[in-house]
Amino acid sequence: MAGCYKLFINNRINIFLVLLLILGGSMPVLAQDSPEFDVDVVSLQPDASGEGTRLDVYTRVPLSNMRFLNTPDGFTATYQVSLDVIRLDENGKRANLVQSPIWDRTVRVASYADTQADNRFDYTTQSLSLDPGDYVFEFQIEDRSSSESYVSDLSVEVKDFQRQIAVSDVLLLKDFDSATNTIYPNVAPRVGSESSPLRIFYELYGTPGDQVKVTRDIVLIGEVSNDQGNTGSASVVYSDEEDATLGARRNQHIVNLPTPELQVGRYAAVVKVESIDGRILDISQKKFTVEWNGLLAHINNLEDAVQQMAYIAKKRDLARIMEPATESGRLARFKEYWEKRDPTPGTVRNERMEEYYYRVSFANQKYSSLQDGWKTDRGQVVVLFGEPDMIEKHPYNFSVKPYEIWYYYSIGRRFIFVDQSGLGDYRLLRPVWDETTWLR
Template sequence: MRTLLLFFTCLFAAQLISCSSSKMDNVQRGIDYNYKSGYPEFRSSVFGFVEENEGPVLEITTDIVKGSLVYGSKGETDSLSADVAVDIQITDLNGEQNIGSKRITRQVVTGDESITHSREVLSIPYQLQVKPGNYEVSVTVRDLNSKQKLTQTSKAYIPGAKQNDYTLSEVQLFGKENGDNTWSQISGYHVSNAIDSLRFVFQVISPQPDTPLTLDTRLVSFASDTGLPRAITRNNYSSSSIEYKGIDFDQTTEIQSTRRVLSDYGSVFVEYKFANQNRGNYRFEVTAAKENDNDEEIFKGRSFGIKSKNFPAVESVRELARPLYYLMGRGDHEELMAISDTDSLKQAMDRFWLKNIGNKREAQQVIEQYYTRVEEANKRFSNFKEGWKTDRGMVYILFGEPFHTRDRLRQLVWYYSYNTEDPRYRFFFEQPKLNNQFFPFDHYVLNRNNNYYNIVYTQRGLWLNGQILQRQI
């Protein structure tokens, strides 16, 4: 009896794991910008669908940040130009087609010298007719002026459907800003809070069926850490806290759910619209099933996270005020953020910097260096919250790039001294969960210690008196 009970327990657990795994395999979260200082910054997205007249199509979109390119003078004019090449390599994972590659070149010409700070993107679309199947798409963006290149790889699946059968494409996410009538595709996980409305689009792929199809959709939010990190010198987080876990997919809140029945359909696109949400982590889910046939349910999902308005940049006064938390005491920072008037908040921030540094020109250099690190932290360490709020982001902003790093399974060590045995200048980060299909984030928690008090105090002093311009630590 005991053996039989154990057998059924294991069988039940295996079914749960299999079901969960199957669902997670069908959840998309997009691909965000590859970031490496001095390299072109871009993200690519791949969407497989069925065109009514042309059949299966791969739609590949490459969005390149114009400000990440290297510009040179164009002829004898005052114009600046950047040249970029996009190499697309498509592989049929089933080995049935020899697809080859495609190169697309573009030139950006402008008379605006501030283009090097622009977050505007150059969008390059490409479509290719293919057969149903599994595909791997590698997109390489090469800056033809700097000769630097980066590559992103993603996968796409275009299923085939027989008569009276059906399936679903992946879910696409679009956003629209207030007052703008144009929907822009959001190919990554991170969504700016400037977006006013969200739109989810997927395709029901099917020849003309004879059975109605029920679509159940819902938008859910997950319990997650979106707040400021605990100070380096305070106690460590408990393993049960949301700050330690980062995000808890078992704690969900249903925001909205709908049911739609399609009675006369072929390969059609279906869309759902929502108002943008508060900062946090969300998933749009769709479950499709023929009436009275729950055994053939198909599940698709699109996860996303709402970040700050100008993410990954920090531009508004309030966005610039928040990261000062690392240079101020908690009480002073709470008092600063309590200022509701924008002009008064800006004046308080100016007084903070000039009071400590005095020299206006020097203060401007320090401020520029500080917020450069904040933006870089957003690009390098963002997961379920902005990168500057993560433990790695906090250490990076205060201390900069480590002299040496050691990366082992579930442990990362940053050294800020050539003496790797000096405990004051090394920071241990623990990874509570490995990045996998069930937890698709790089989440590291700092091992906090009171012994860091003196080095943190000294480092704050370097920022506040301007000496950070001469020495980093």
Template sequence: MKKIFVIALVFFFSINSAQVESSGNLDVSNFYPLFFIDAANYKSNEIGKTRVDIFIQVPYASLQFVLENNKYAAKYSIQLTLYDEDNEKKIIERIWNEEVYANNFEETKAQFSYNYSYKNFVVEPGIYQLRCELTDRDSRKNYAVNAVANVADFQNDLNLSDIIFISKKIETPQGIQIVPNVSHEVTRKDSVIQFFYEIYSKKNEEINLNYRVRDKNGEFIYSDSETRTIDSGKTRIYAAISGKTFSLGSYDLFVQVMDNDNKLIQTISKKFQSKIFGLPTSINDLDKAIDQMIYIASDSELDEIQETEDYEEKLVKFQNFWKTKDPNPNTEENPVFIEYYRRVAYADEQFKNYVEGWRTDMGMIYILLGPPSNVERQPVALSSKPYEVWEYYEINRRFVFVDETGFGDYRLLNPVYGDWYRFRR
């Protein structure tokens, strides 16, 4: 049975610098989103300290399930460690095990099946290094997130906690409980986007609250406001963005608190992503995703989509192209579609230098052929330039990449691009 933590009054801030790492060599299956993590800081009951809450959301698809007693079981461990700013001294560590059960094989791969974990720290305000490591106890695969955690100080006369997006709000006899939206993802079908935060004040006062949303181009596309009378101490705010749908992409939600003279007191913000059902989660920009089809689409197919001016029509053509690549149209998920953009995302992260990683020679080969069977690396030496050799045993091919500049700009030795393009899938 899927375990879900329903947490009352927990709030999280986005760790913008988090990177998902893999311990395997160029294993595309080990790439984001292997799991989502959100961290929060808010006012603690301990004077001079802040409480940091950690919420972890693990997709079933990232886990190895084994059939046990007519059910599918997955087991994994999580190690959560907080270090000082220099990453030298361990401040706090939490280690625990999780077990997940599914009734059938289809559930183990379902797009919206997750397991949730929650932990917290109480620490002094400051800058910390956070590491969250997940180990699958059956496959032995290991994944990690490293991030800088800025722990806030709540000593001003008025302070705001971090924002948490709400997946579900539940009314109980004990009060309102919320299930956090850890991934910060919404869809174009969401007519209301709920969120929560707290205000800490040293006096009773009337304040003005402004809510604004900024798109990836820096333009504010949504604005709303309200006036609140708050009491001394803690005030819980449940708010929502309504009457607005968001196209595919990344957005920033801003909450501003103003006094009666309309003077800005504090601003907090949080990113969220608008997704389209059926599209890989790594896709945040339609035009960029179309450009990245260069390794799988013909020139005429690419031109046909790129030259379409209407956004909705362009989206339909993009989706129709990938339907032609679906090996099993009767299922909800298109494995070729998902795999291709996982490779693109991995290449973009691992091979970037002067250009985006998916545009590099390494990125091209990786996207076309996937992870190599073997990688041989030659670092800097007096007698030769750094190089890597990728071998693909199944097709009996070998690719040599040489770093001519010494700055990690690996180029394919003797490239015959027309030849490599015949590997398009």
């Protein structure tokens, strides 16, 4: 099949990979918060003739991170994926390099606009065989035209499938084509808040005729369930179970888990296999994050996000956003507010909203102490004007309290912050004679 790659799990279901290009759907790629590429690794039982554990390795690279060259048949980019598989010892320290596979990709698109799209990706897959244990997978992706590289590390626990009945790792699915029995992995461990149902794939292993009880949970995690099936401080938000009779050595399952209005947060999809008398035989889980569709990854609480608009929105606008009784209603009005201020309507990204909440995030990281950084005087200036062109710091002086002067040359502004308490609580000095220091 031209332009695609199929990995056959068996004669019943294939994993469709890349591919000329798959639209990213509901998950936006945002420059400030999204990684340069996503990876996922899934442990599966090997074929009857195989040894060790089979690992399927997936990558997802945004087209916007590639350098495309104009060619007679459109635009072409090439990149190389390098992977170092490092075994960890019993103390969790790196012991030895066990494999170093390398694979190359060529991506072709028809138009220049395709090369700049934030919601288009190239996907790859590779299969490895490893002994059970703990590993670190070190990925490097190098653009062959620009020589620019991106790196990412992933801790991987390779499962042991020697037990009589076992379950594979859980794979999140982006889509499933029932006509061709083709599954599309959702390589990024992120799903949109309006994505329902949550679709997962897993395999059950055993002897034909084995009877088991399978429980599938969606868990809002404090602590994810352990090998004994305990969820600790986690909260189960959805659960179903079924009694099953295994019909083959390898039993593949695609399951839709209803997730209406799943709240933003960190979750795990947990598959637990028990004997009919209630003994836990195996358990597997996949952690993922639920994010608001079309919004930034670091906006994880709507009420906080609305409060953080205090520097730019009128009180009546904030009250209107928070007026609906349901979170979905409040979210709709929140989106409506920002859509009216989108400098590029009709596109995936809202650059104005991105920049504003990037500044809020930066202020929180930089200036939080007893209160959130965006609420401090320095945080307020960052949110309104961005990072300064220059900061003149005067931390130590016997006759003068510590102070900083922030300069914004492009807009002709400066701001003076004084630490009156000596505890790092810098307050904005507002001399009435100096208009360049006024916030409004």
